[in-house]
Structure formats: C-alpha cells, structure tokens
Amino acid sequence: MQIKNWGFIFIVGVVLAVLSACGTGATEADGEEISSDEQQVLEMGTSADFPPFESFNEDGEFVGFDIDLAHEIAEELGYELEISDMNFDGLIGALQSNRVDMVLAGMSATEERQENVDFSPAYHHSGEMFITQEDSDITSIEDIEGKTVGVQLGTIQEEGAQALQEEYDFEIHAVDEATNIIQDLLTNRIDVGYMDTTVAEGYIEEQGLAGFEDPTEASPGMAIAFPKDSELQEDISAIIEQFLEDGTIAELEEKWELDEQ
Ligand code: ARG
Numbered sequence: 573m574q575i576k577n578w579g580f581i582f583i584v585g586v587v588l589a590v591l592s593a594c595g596t597g598a599t600e601a602d603g604e605e606i607s608s609d610e611q612q613v614l615e616m617g618t619s620a621d622f623p624p625f626e627s628f629n630e631d632g633e634f635v636g637f638d639i640d641l642a643h644e645i646a647e648e649l650g651y652e653l654e655i656s657d658m659n660f661d662g663l664i665g666a667l668q669s670n671r672v673d674m675v676l677a678g679m680s681a682t683e684e685r686q687e688n689v690d691f692s693p694a695y696h697h698s699g700e701m702f703i704t705q706e707d708s709d710i711t712s713i714e715d716i717e718g719k720t721v722g723v724q725l726g727t728i729q730e731e732g733a734q735a736l737q738e739e740y741d742f743e744i745h746a747v748d749e750a751t752n753i754i755q756d757l758l759t760n761r762i763d764v765g766y767m768d769t770t771v772a773e774g775y776i777e778e779q780g781l782a783g784f785e786d787p788t789e790a791s792p793g794m795a796i797a798f799p800k801d802s803e804l805q806e807d808i809s810a811i812i813e814q815f816l817e818d819g820t821i822a823e824l825e826e827k828w829e830l831d832e833q
Contacts (some may be wrong), residue, residue, distance in 0.1 A: 580762040601781040614651040614804075616642050617672035620661035621724075621749040622771055624828040625794075627679040638676035641695065643819060648811050649820040659748045661726030663689055666833060667695055667799045674796050674804065678768060681730050690800055694793025695821055696830060700786035701772040703757065703765040710764055716742045722753040722762035729766040732789050754779060770830055 618638060620626045625634040634655050646653035658666060663675045667689050678698075681691040702721075705708045710719060716736070720743045723730040733744045745762050747753060753765040754775050765772070769785065776783050796812065798805040815821045824830075 580734045587734075588609045612651050614642075614646045614649065614653050616653060617658055617663050617675045618655060618677045618711070619663060619749070620657045621660075621751045622678050622768075623774055625771065626676070626780060632788045636823050637696075637830060638678065639825050639828070641815075641821070642674075642676050642814065644824075645808055645811050649807065659726075660724055660750070661748065663797070664726075667797055670799055673802065674798050674808065676796050678771070678794050681792045681797075682728060683792075685797065688800070689797045690802060690805050691814045692796040692805070693816070694795045695812055695816070696770070696825070697793045698768040698770040698791070700732065700789045700791060701769040701783050702765065702769065702786060703754075703767070703772050703776060703781050703783035705757065705760075706780055706782045708763070708782060711782075713740070713784075713787060716740055716764055718742060719763035720745050721764045721766050721803055722747060722756050723766050724748070724750045726755060727767075728789075728791050729768075732786070732791075733766055736788065754781075757781065773831075774829075795807070 575794060582776060618626045618629050618634070620636075621635055622636075624636050625638045626634060631633045634657070638671075639655070642653055642655070648656060656666075656672060661671075663677055663679070663686060666672045667675055675689075679685070685691075702710070702713070702716070717740050721733055722745045723733050725746045725748055730746055732742070736742075737744070745756065747756065750767060750771065753762070753767060757765045758764045758779065766786070772783055775781060796808060798808070803820075812821075
C-alpha cells in the first residue's frame with residue numbers, strides 16, 4: 573500500500589514535471605505568437621465624417637477612398653487592418669501617444685503638423701471651398717463679412733478662417749464633425765461652410781447646395797500621417813510611391829470620383 577502510494581506519487585511527480593515542461597514551452601510559444609500577431613495588426617485612425625474619403629455606410633462599415641487605400645496597404649504588407657473612428661481634432665494626439673500606427677483622414681501634410689508627425693508622399697490634392705445654400709447671396713469671399721462660417725475643429729480650414737478674420741469681420745463656428753457643417757448650413761445655424769473642395773463638391777451635388785472656390789489658400793496635398801520616427805513610415809511611403817506609379821491610386825480616384833484639383 574505504502575509502496576504503491578510512493579509509486580503513485582513518483583508517477584504523478586514525473587507527469588507533473590513533464591506537463592510543466594510542456595506548459596512552459598507552450599506558454600513561450602504562445603507568447604511569441606501573441607506578439608507576432610500584434611505586429612500583424614495595422615491600427616489606423618480616421619475621422620469618418622468626410623465622404624468620399626471616409627464615412628460609414630448604412631451597415632455601419634467604414635467606406636471611402638482612404639479606407640480602400642488603407643486596405644491595399646495592409647494587404648501589401650501582409651497586415652490585418654483595424655480602423656478606429658475619432659474626432660479629427662484628436663488624430664494627431666492619437667499618433668503622438670502611439671494609439672494608432674497611421675492616420676488616413678484626408679489630412680493635409682502641413683508644415684505645422686510635420687513638427688509633430690511624419691507624412692507619406694501626398695496621394696491627393698484638393699483646394700478649399702466655401703459652401704452656401706443654393707439661393708444664398710454670398711457668392712464671393714467679400715460676402716462673408718458679418719456672416720457665420722462653419723469649419724471642422726483642428727482642420728486647416730479652421731486655421732484658414734482665423735487668418736481670414738484679419739481681413740474680414742465674420743464669426744467662426746467650429747464643430748467636431750464635418751457632417752455637422754452641412755447640417756448647420758441646412759438648418760441656417762451658419763451662413764457658410766468652409767471645407768476641402770473634393771468633399772464640398774459631393775455635398776453640393778447631394779444636398780443641392782452652392783459654393784465658390786477659396787482664392788486665398790494653397791494647401792499641401794493629403795498624405796498618410798505616422799508617429800514621429802515610425803518604423804512603418806518608410807515601407808508605407810514606398811507603397812504609396814508604387815501605387816502612384818502603377819495606377820492603383822488612379823483607379824481608386826476613379827472609383828470614388830475624386831478629381832485632382
Ligand atoms: N484637409 C483638411 C485638413 O487636413 C480637412 C481634413 C478633414 N478630414 C476629415 N476626415 N474630417 O485639415
């Protein structure tokens with residue numbers, strides 16, 4: 573009985589030792605797998621209020637030029653793409669705190685932003701536009717005097733509007749989401765909206781609005797933003813160069829009806 577017990581304990585001991593050895597091995601292997609899995613995910617930040625670059629379809633899925641472009645990039649790298657929606661105003665901060673690996677949000681690669689983030693080569697150029705109700709008497713920049721102009725927070729248009737205030741006396745109404753500019757315009761909360769031409773043109777057509785080009789701004793092209801010294805920046809920039817050359821970007825521009833301006 574006693575001998576049997578000892579034998580039993582010995583066997584249990586051996587089994588436990590073997591199991592724990594396997595266990596350690598398995599854990600290590602799992603650990604490696606988990607970290608390499610993490611590497612395979614490409615975290616993208618965007619502000620999905622900006623068709624045709626990024627918006628939600630009726631099923632709540634991200635759609636648009638930037639979304640397609642990001643999927644093409646992820647495929648090229650063999651990564652899985654994960655997209656987070658946030659306010660445009662928070663995107664640079666999300667990059668700086670490494671909450672996302674890259675931002676595609678129709679973001680213009682300004683010198684000021686380049687102090688805090690890195691950019692890929694530009695993949696699209698858009699001018700700026702003022703949009704109004706169809707029957708509005710505001711038809712040129714001089715007419716914004718005394719009016720209320722809607723812009724999206726944190727955009728070059730917010731800054732552009734502030735610069736314009738030195739010349740014209742008008743009020744700026746800054747909102748979190750670009751779609752609010754259109755809502756505010758349609759409900760007469762603002763007189764004029766100020767946004768990228770590529771996006772404004774879509775709204776003008778869809779909502780029966782009017783508008784005129786901004787003669788004052790010459791903004792830099794839209795590019796992918798990365799945290800400073802990101803390891804991905806070089807690889808993804810090379811992919812953008814390649815996509816510009818091999819027609820991938822031209823194809824997406826056609827699909828989403830982006831005209832170069
Ligand atoms: N191009 C402008 C900028 O960089 C506006 C971009 C707004 N993008 C958006 N997804 N809401 O400031």
